[in-house]
Amino acid sequence: MPASAPTSVVLLSGGLDSATACALAREAGHRLIGLSFDYGQRHRRELGAAALVAQALGLEEHHTVAVNLAAWGGSALTDPTMALPSAGLAAGTIPSTYVPGRNTVFIAIGLSLAEARGAERLVLGVNAVDYSGYPDCRPDYLEAFQSLADLASRSGRQGHGTRLWAPLVHWSKTEIVRQALRLNVPIAATWSCYGGGSQPCGVCDSCRIRDAALIEAGRPELASPPAPHTTPAAPPLEQPPPSP
Secondary structure (H helix, E strand, O other), X not given: OOOOOOEEEEEOOOOHHHHHHHHHHHHOOOEEEEEEEEOOOOOOHHHHHHHHHHHHOOOOEEEEEEOOHHHOOOOOOOXXXXXXXXXXXXXXXXXXXXXXXXXXXXXXXXXXXXXXXXXXXXXXOOOOOOOOOOHHHOHHHHHHHHHHHHHHOHHHHOOOOOEEXXXXXXXXXXXXXXXXXXXXXXXXXXXXXXXXXXXXXXXXXXXXXXHHHHHHOOOHHHOOOOOOOOOOOOOOOOOOOOOO
């Protein structure tokens, strides 16, 4: 990108949504700075995925900040004693995978980096459709945080503060997949599974939503691999009755 190009800081989780939002910012002609977080999540697979995405999409910088939200737990993503949900999202409830204060902390740190770099945008991959139970993925939350950002920063007080940009907030997961394919996002390199195995589990809520969208978008080969097929054991042979 030319030196005169606008700059975006991208909160890069390693998942499909943040990678797609990042690619949209690149398409808009922005220089990209990635910001990922080691927040005490159950596994580090998504951090490795974030590094792969940053390289594939040509980010000029990529920072990883440690902030241990697991110290006080409260989420299935930071407390390994809590079961990961796989029964689907119930209307009107906040899933156990909600991490208390996560987006508030991440956005605040992202705005600090953005102001230091003179970035016009802080790019967020939040989505209010598939994860409507999360209070910090909703449009009213983003609007309120923008007001706070404008009041809390020197650049905001001067009238040119960083804008929160969440292009996927109203998109379906299938639309996100279609845009990712159009933008040549390295989907296979992203990681959305709540587990940290060698392959996506295919059964957690995140895997099921992602896999359904990939299949609907015509790319089933990018979905989670099927579980290994186990051939049931043959029943024991019937033994002849003992001789009298």
